[in-house]
Amino acid sequence: MAILEIKHVSKFFGGLAANSDVSFEMAQGMIMGLIGPNGAGKTTLFNCITGYYPPSRGEVVFDGRTMNGLQPDAVCKLGMARTWQKVRPLAKMSVVDNVMVGALCRTNSLKKAREMAMEQVRVVRLEHRADFRAGGLPIGERKKLEVARVLATQPKLLLLDEVMGGLNPAESEEIIQLILDIKRLGITQMVIEHDMKAIMRISDRIVVLNSGEKLAEGLPGEVVSNPEVVAAYLGSE
Ligand SMILES: Nc1ncnc2c1ncn2[C@@H]1O[C@H](COP(=O)(O)OP(=O)(O)OP(=O)(O)O)[C@@H](O)[C@H]1O
Ligand SMILES: [Mg+2]
Structure with missing residues (x-):
């Protein structure tokens, strides 16, 4: 069974769709990389998943339970x-x-x-x-x-928002090893990160967001060779 199911999640701020009909699932124990350009909606999706914002549409199901309507403290208690x-x-x-x-x-x-x-x-x-x-x-x-x-x-599921941001290569390497240690403890993780080399090394799968929409999902090798991803994201790096 999937530990997390994101079903058609949208989040609107006025006329802006920060998340637009985003759906994907995470299996127990995996590391999911979440990438996309600045403003793509990555942090907003974390906020929708963990109860900081109610999604405007759609549903988040964690461990078989809907998270809709729950506050962050309740979500945290559930893991x-x-x-x-x-x-x-x-x-x-x-x-x-x-x-x-x-x-x-x-x-x-x-x-x-x-x-x-x-x-x-x-x-x-x-x-x-x-x-x-x-x-x-x-x-x-x-x-x-x-x-x-x-x-x-x-937690059963940990969501890390740019934990390597602003770090030098040696410090980033320590965080990479820490994320892999946490995986060995059996904790499922979703990781937002701009450093592509790091995300490729740690992720079992990667979801790419662009302008609020899910642009691609797959194995790290599939995602980096996807021409749409290269055009939207990697090409601009
Ligand atoms: N509380 C809010 N009110 C209005 N607009 C918001 C709010 N939070 C986010 N946004 C807008 O939603 C869009 C997505 O922002 P978000 O922070 O989710 O992007 P991100 O992918 O995390 O970007 P970054 O890589 O820069 O952290 C942006 O256009 C942002 O300005
Ligand atoms: Mg962000």
């Missing part, structure tokens, strides 16, 4: 968590306290939340920074903190 394109940690709080915020979605015990948070801090390899003020972290480590915070919500 979907997303990161934000612009990372905004609680700057004055420590790294581990930031991650505890995610864990508190699963437990009311601060002690338990702290244990759960430390576990995820180790997964992203920030243990040496656990008590460091989050606002003082360099960008590469802030991105890892963001991933730890969503992992602490114990």
